[in-house]
Amino acid sequence: MRFFAVFGNPIKHSISPRLHNLALERMGLDGFYTRVLLEDGNSLVSKFKSLKLSGANITIPHKEIALNQCDVVEENALKIGSINTIVLKNDQIYGYNTDAPGFIRSIEKFGSIKTAIVLGAGGTAKAIAYALKNSGASVTILNRSKLRLENFGEFKNFSWDTFIGGEFQLVANTTPVGLNDDSLPAPIEILEPLLKRAKFAFDVIYNRPTPFLNMAILNGAICKNGSDMLLHQAVLALNLFYSNSLDEKTIENHMREAFSL
Ligand SMILES: NC(=O)c1ccc[n+]([C@@H]2O[C@H](COP(=O)([O-])OP(=O)(O)OC[C@H]3O[C@@H](n4cnc5c(N)ncnc54)[C@H](OP(=O)(O)O)[C@@H]3O)[C@@H](O)[C@H]2O)c1
Structure with missing residues (x-):
């Protein structure tokens, strides 16, 4: 065996x-x-x-x-x-x-993504950012703090305090926020404008409806959990x-x- x-x-x-x-x-x-x-x-x-x-x-x-x-x-x-x-x-x-190809297979129904913002800068963010980049998207990283952004030098990257806003087709949460709590993966004043303009939202969390995806649904995005x-x-x-x-x-x-x- x-x-x-x-x-x-x-x-x-x-x-x-x-x-x-x-x-x-x-x-x-x-x-x-x-x-x-x-x-x-x-x-x-x-x-x-x-x-x-x-x-x-x-x-x-x-x-x-x-x-x-x-x-x-x-x-x-x-x-x-x-x-x-x-x-x-x-x-x-x-x-x-296998996270990277697994992610791409999971969002097939979204069609081709041209612009995406990835929330988080950990191991899963790397896989998702590279998967999106390899499939032709322009990818921006947004993280709570600066340190891990050093690993994302080839992407546009921002911490919460340097973020200048923007419009992205896809907002993808790769943080564990929402797994066991009711908080959002970024401050509401950053997240809500992103979700209002986004067509799609993706959350790596899969065990429960997260506040992030609930907010995305309220703002009219087509959503997918993890x-x-x-x-x-x-x-x-x-x-x-x-x-x-x-x-x-x-x-x-x-x-x-x-x-x-
Ligand atoms: N659905 C799936 O197939 C799948 C696959 C892989 C992973 N996941 C899930 O993805 C999640 C992340 O995994 P990982 O391995 O990438 O973790 P990780 O390497 O530890 O990275 C965590 C990231 O989340 C950020 N973060 C943590 N707590 C936060 C908070 N309270 N507010 C805002 N940002 C916060 C961290 O920011 P700082 O740098 O500021 O600390 C960091 O960028 C886990 O929940 C994991 O289970 C799901």
């Missing part, structure tokens, strides 16, 4: 085990997927090896620190600077980022665990079923 896990802190909210285990079972694959609370991101690979895992996902807040522990990193993940999937092959750890991004990044990760030998549509159907359980 092969064993897989998702590492993060916090981790108890993760529904990845539910998605992966139903797909594994329905597809007759001899595997099991669990969740592991990881406090020290530097110990990711040693923990992975001591648990004798074949593959894993990495979530908040370890996606960037995980990249440095891989033996081989896929080109897109290197450009993004963060990984969410590792696979053991020939005693080497391979790192991938559930399809989670689904598609998981489909791609499971396929990587099995050397891309599985049928993605079949995995997707089983994982969609798992969502509704």
Whole structure:
């Protein structure tokens, strides 16, 4: 049997085990997927090896620190600077980022995006910003504080106190704000004008209707939460665990079923 896990802190909210285990079972694959609370991101690979895992996902807040522990990193993940999937092959750890293609698949119904503003400057913001840029959008980053903006030198980037406003087709929240609280990912005087002018809004949060998406709906934006991004990044990760030998549509159907359980 092969064993897989998702590492993060916090981790108890993760529904990845539910998605992966139903797909594994329905597809007759001899595997099991669990969740592991990881406090020290530097110990990711040693923990992975001591648990004798074949593959894993990495979530908040370890996606960037995980990249440095891989033996081989896929080109897109290197450009993004963060990984969410590792696979053991020939005693080497391979790192991938399936958040970026997962996000793009999840917003297919929005059509082609020309301008976007990404709220947040963490690992998920990197994946989403690069995914949007690679698909032809002009991307601006807006973060609460300045420090992490250093990682976004090739994008227009602002902290709340330097932001000058603007009009963007898509407003994408990549912060964890709204996961367990009722606050907004940026001050209301910044956010409301953005949402009034936006055509689309996306939120990485998927466990509940967030104040951000509620405000976007009130302002007439077409909205999407993070559930399809989670689904598609998981489909791609499971396929990587099995050397891309599985049928993605079949995995997707089983994982969609798992969502509704
Ligand atoms: N749906 C999906 O498939 C999916 C995939 C990946 C991640 N996610 C979710 O995405 C979220 C972010 O993950 P991450 O790994 O990118 O986290 P991260 O690297 O820790 O980055 C968090 C970002 O959020 C900002 N932030 C945190 N608290 C804030 C607050 N109260 N107000 C305003 N900004 C705040 C931080 O700003 P500062 O720099 O100022 O601290 C930082 O830019 C998590 O909730 C994760 O579960 C969902």
